[in-house]
Amino acid sequence: MISIEEFTKGLEVEFEDVEPGTLTPETNYKNIKGWSSMHALIIIAYVDSTCNIILSGADLKSAQTIRDLYNIVIEKIK
Amino acid sequence: MAYLKTANSNILAICSCVPKHIEKTADYTHITPEERELFTKTTGIKERRVADADVTCSDLCYTAANHLLKKYNCAEEIDIVIFVSQSPDYYLPATSILLQNRLGLKKDCIAFDINLGCSGYVYGLSVISNLLQSGQLKKGLLLVGDKSTTSTNFTDKSAYPLFGDAGTATLLEHSTTKNDWHFNLQSDGSGKNAIIMEHGHSRNPFDKTLEDVVEIEPGISRAKKHLALNGMDIFNFALKEAALNISTLFEKSNLSKENTDYFVLHQANKLINESVRKKLKVEPEKTPYSIDMFGNTSSASIPLTLCYKLEEALLTKRLTLLLSGFGVGYSWGSVILETENVYTKLIEYDRA
Numbered sequence: 152m153i154s155i156e157e158f159t160k161g162l163e164v165e166f167e168d169v170e171p172g173t174l175t176p177e178t179n180y181k182n183i184k185g186w187s188s189m190h191a192l193i194i195i196a197y198v199d200s201t202c203n204i205i206l207s208g209a210d211l212k213s214a215q216t217i218r219d220l221y222n223i224v225i226e227k228i229k
Numbered sequence: 230m231a232y233l234k235t236a237n238s239n240i241l242a243i244c245s246c247v248p249k250h251i252e253k254t255a256d257y258t259h260i261t262p263e264e265r266e267l268f269t270k271t272t273g274i275k276e277r278r279v280a281d282a283d284v285t286c287s288d289l290c291y292t293a294a295n296h297l298l299k300k301y302n303c304a305e306e307i308d309i310v311i312f313v314s315q316s317p318d319y320y321l322p323a324t325s326i327l328l329q330n331r332l333g334l335k336k337d338c339i340a341f342d343i344n345l346g347c348s349g350y351v352y353g354l355s356v357i358s359n360l361l362q363s364g365q366l367k368k369g370l371l372l373v374g375d376k377s378t379t380s381t382n383f384t385d386k387s388a389y390p391l392f393g394d395a396g397t398a399t400l401l402e403h404s405t406t407k408n409d410w411h412f413n414l415q416s417d418g419s420g421k422n423a424i425i426m427e428h429g430h431s432r433n434p435f436d437k438t439l440e441d442v443v444e445i446e447p448g449i450s451r452a453k454k455h456l457a458l459n460g461m462d463i464f465n466f467a468l469k470e471a472a473l474n475i476s477t478l479f480e481k482s483n484l485s486k487e488n489t490d491y492f493v494l495h496q497a498n499k500l501i502n503e504s505v506r507k508k509l510k511v512e513p514e515k516t517p518y519s520i521d522m523f524g525n526t527s528s529a530s531i532p533l534t535l536c537y538k539l540e541e542a543l544l545t546k547r548l549t550l551l552l553s554g555f556g557v558g559y560s561w562g563s564v565i566l567e568t569e570n571v572y573t574k575l576i577e578y579d580r581a
Contacts, residue, residue, distance in 0.1 A: 189264075
């Protein structure tokens with residue numbers, strides 16, 4: 152199972168426009184510079200490809216931090 | 230699932246017609262330069278073709294069809310014309326009937342419309358090949374496309390920069406020497422709100438407030454008359470269903486992905502299509518794109534991609550193709566078919 156560190160790092164790579172090393176599990180991802188709905192699609196595609204889980208709009212709305220997202224994914228995997 | 234086979238149909242030629250006018254994502258001033266860059270990276274869309282206000286989808290399809298009819302000198306042989314679109318000329322009569330007359334086709338010609346978007350080309354092929362397979366009808370025209378750019382509002386960043394206009398014509402014939410075509414067609418109306426034009430028709434008739442533009446959320450303002458798109462819902466639908474539909478079709482048909490030359494997907498959004506491609510474990514060179522230069526052209530996107538990217542291969546080779554459309558409805562479907570020496574042409578709309 153993917154670790155929270157791998158999950159965060161992978162997300163940072165997918166975003167591309169985020170400075171390397173700036174995302175942590177406690178980052179409120181909706182506060183990253185230039186956040187837009189495109190980032191939400193990137194998150195959904197990333198989680199689908201790495202964890203085979205499809206996050207809903209409600210999942211993204213309820214999560215604040217990357218750790219929240221990770222916890223939702225882990226819960227769905229179970 | 231709705232798996233079906235049709236026999237004895239052959240694609241002779243495909244022509245796609247796009248407007249000359251280009252709108253570039255880089256010039257979409259409603260969003261910041263950083264948002265534009267991210268939009269292009271995510272969707273793949275660099276530019277789109279936009280038709281003038283007085284040009285309809287049927288004008289584009291007419292131009293494409295006329296090109297083929299002249300080239301093959303076969304207007305009198307057309308027994309059926311089907312127009313697949315969600316932007317008809319009128320509420321009624323059906324646009325296909327107007328095109329029968331405008332194209333100079335005989336009166337002994339079946340003409341009807343199919344109201345579908347992203348899945349429309351595949352559905353259209355299933356219907357016309359069913360009608361051609363008995364041999365009672367010899368030649369048919371499948372006219373597919375949309376003028377989507379008038380459905381969206383400039384200040385709606387969720388929809389406006391996505392769509393381009395295009396009309397296409399596919400000329401088909403009854404042929405007893407061709408292999409079966411295999412279809413997997415699906416529908417789920419619970420997804421109706423993901424892409425919808427909710428007002429101005431029977432359920433919510435026209436009223437004066439349809440023109441009033443209101444802010445839905447920051448960056449997204451539109452009137453009731455406009456198309457509303459929930460990108461996340463449509464994205465999730467495509468991730469869940471598109472690859473599954475295609476894999477199931479290969480299983481049911483006993484055909485193999487490895488022997489398929491190209492996987493031509495509806496040009497929805499590059500991120501979606503790349504996700505589908507990776508799920509199917511298909512090489513990038515087998516999945517051509519037109520979305521970068523034409524945007525999401527609704528039902529026209531598959532034939533437009535064939536004309537734009539596979540002109541030489543279609544003309545010179547025998548190919549096995551997987552075509553898959555998915556979106557508004559939700560409606561989705563795939564077909565596996567063979568082509569041989571298919572003439573294709575991409576033309577720009579000329580008012581004259």
